Amino acid sequence: MGAKSQRAPLRRQQVYEQLRQAMENGHLPAGSRLPATREHALTLGVSRNTLLWAMARLQAEGYVQARVGDGSYVSPNLRPPKGAPGLSALPLGLSRRGQLMAETVRHWNPPRQAASAFRIGAPEVASFPFATWDRLGRQLSASERRAGAQYLDPAGEPVLREAIAQWLWASRGIRCDAGRVLVCSGSQQAIDLVGRLLLDVGDEVLVEDPGYPGIRASLLGHGAQVRPVPLDAEGLCLEQAEDQWPNARLAVVTPTHQFPTGVAMSLSRRQALLDWAQRRQAWVVEDDYDGEFQYGAQRLPALCSLPQADRVLYVGTFSKTLHPGLRLGFIVLPTAWVSAFAMARALSDRHPPGDSQWVLARFIAEGHLLRHLRRMRELYQQRQQQLIQALAEATEGALPLPSSDRGMHLCWPLPTPHDDLALSHQAAARGVVLTPLSRYTVTSPRRGWLFGYAGYERAELQSAAQQVGPLLRQSLSTGAA
Template sequence: MPSPGANRTTATLRQHVYAQLRRAIEQGSLRAGTRLPPSREHAASLGVSRNTVLWAVQRLQAEGYVEARVGDGTYVSQAVAATLPAAQSLVAPPRGLSRRGQLIADTAARWRPPVAAAKAFRIGAPEVATFPFALWDRLTRQASTGQRSHRAQYLDPAGDPDLRQAVAQWLWASRGIRCDAAQVVVCSGSQQGIDLIARLLLDVGDEVLVEDPGYPGIRASLLGHGALARPVDMDADGLRIDTAATQWPHARMAVVTPTHQFPTGVCMGLARRQALLQWARTHDAWVVEDDYDGEFQYGGAAQRVPALCSLPGSERVLYVGTFSKTLHPGLRLGFVVVPPALVEAFAMARAITDRHAPGDAQAVLARFIAEGHLLRHLRQMRELYLQRQHTLRTALAEASNGAWQLAASDRGMHVLHEVAPGTDDETLSRQALAAGVMLAPLSRYAMQSTRRGWLLGYAGFDDAEIHAAARVVGSLVRQR
């Protein structure tokens, strides 16, 4: 029998979820006619049980805030719109969100970053159990008291000089990018890098070319700043810039993942890369290269594709990198390589946002890179990830009686099992989630694209976890 304390905790969680949803409706973040997220997905994103979310939704339904449509989901009630002004006066401050604030709040309907613990086959989750924490702690302890005291002060918002130098040298050795250390601006990951770019280089109403399907976190950042994300089809060579130039002639920026396109895994060919750079020059536009897992290429060094930013004529490319995939997300460190004329503006934007990254973490990372530990760690992870990808492909083929034969990939941290365009890929994903397996549907990342399938991450899960999850998915596939 649960203890009284456990009952109180459950009740508190239910009330909190209920209050959060009601406040979002009353303040207009969830507008009349908005479809609520499926209860299982909502619960997973909040890190609570599905029953907690169902209780909150059922109470809102009883109060008339939401209405259930059989076979279609739960929606914010149209009838509640007439009562919103009175409700807002009770719970909202005299002046609500600004127009830009509302744009940011509205992104919750398009993208919710996961907060629940990672489990197979969640994408984007690196291996963290074997990270050399002991080595990292030893490097931290080797700093003198004077050095620690210095790092406890306010620091350069562009980043620790040693870290910027280490990153510049690493980019030349690993990705073929020649840049000066002064062009490196340290940030708290690729998401903040995209945010800085959108704030500084785009105005409200500017059009931005984005890959379709593509990463919703990028679109959410752009939309939050009032930019217009314009979807562009993908083919075997990546984003179709020729089509985009005709369809969206006034676009001022393109955001691409050329080394390993997210989520399809396509590598942009050289001719397409050159066409993209030519488009940027002709249209006086920017290209943002998000190299989120470009370090994980499994061929020999001679076979690895260099970064778009390393090509001649790439002066209008801003390169976004992160250590969330190469090391671990908890580090919260990434960087943007920007043209020299923009460095001061980016540093000031960083200062306005959160002043600078933690000094100790930057200093330790600088040593971690300079002393060769990052290179050794990545070599180990490449071997491990390639082996885990093989385990995943073999386990799923066996568990599904051959129905799912996943193609091998020579890069990245996930694989895609694609099916016929327009296929329902949500139902299987919901069934898998109910059984404790994260199986992301490709449709979740599409704007207009009809491409469908499922994404399976393998990097952060050991063989036992992969086999267990494969048995769940295989059983569901056999029942279809």
């Protein structure tokens, strides 16, 4: 009996890997319908429970999509990125965790080319005050330059950590001292550190669906079980998640401006999430990736600023507020954890760059960050309206994008039965980045397109709209709306 119980998990893993490999190498083509589980189990010579376990994992990882009343399908998004190695091309000798890390390219392949309309997540960089930044760099004293050229504190320079703490209180209402701030190279490294220090292999993590694939990829790379949770008009559907996955140890959310749908988490849902964390002794990671870009008079505060938010880890980045090339971000942690997180960072890349930390600290302290963000908020509001107008004209009114009081992109949702990939491929052939909403889903049936506007001037927005306007008009007129 003991030997049989030990073989069962191994058999489940083998079935999972067999099906996954068949999907990745095209033997089970993208978009194809899978056999009913009873028939499929008989074909494979395994129990139905074994197959259901493998299918549930494949569905959670985005390889399989279940359609109510219509069975299960291989995800239509399953297309290896250009230039990405298949599993057979991976270097020999990798550990299991090494394979998980290498295979994250299946879930997330960050862009390498220069941004163009309508790619999302790209801030305005031409208007960045490079002259001011360079001047602050020249003002560094000889002693500061010598200090910055040495090995530094992996948690970040005290002067920058202090500046960040003061900025968070003034801008996002977060009360924290500098000792809780750890400087890292953007939000992606922050998520990586969370995965390394807070999760064991097999631990369950709640993520938004749709949601940011870079988060899912990082967690999967650490061996976590990623549990996709649907969204409604108030944000993460927490009750459903708690009923389905009561053992989850962590939840990762974007409560101010949900990525990519743009939903703002309601106060009642925020309080429920904090109660869940306290009750389950779990943790919440708040990714406030573009929380500074709220355009109304009343701004939504950070989840981390609410009472009873002591189990919230706050992640911020300067990649959106300044520019991605800076490679600086931060995470606000419980004081007792900072040294462990700093040591984990030191094991991979030792510490943040010295001169950039000193300059950024002065950039914040002297008010340049505040002034830059004021300009960007005004500019992004203008560009959002330019995008809306350009698409309305190019589609002859077929695509009336609604405006938003926050963010750097707009989302146009489609009814769930419709495909959003084909039009994206047609747009790409015309040199326009039209991101399908399905790229960010795991089990969610949501479909649509995302339109980034922040980093593009009026002429580029208009040109891109003219290129895809006829395609959008035709697609929407044939029932995709």
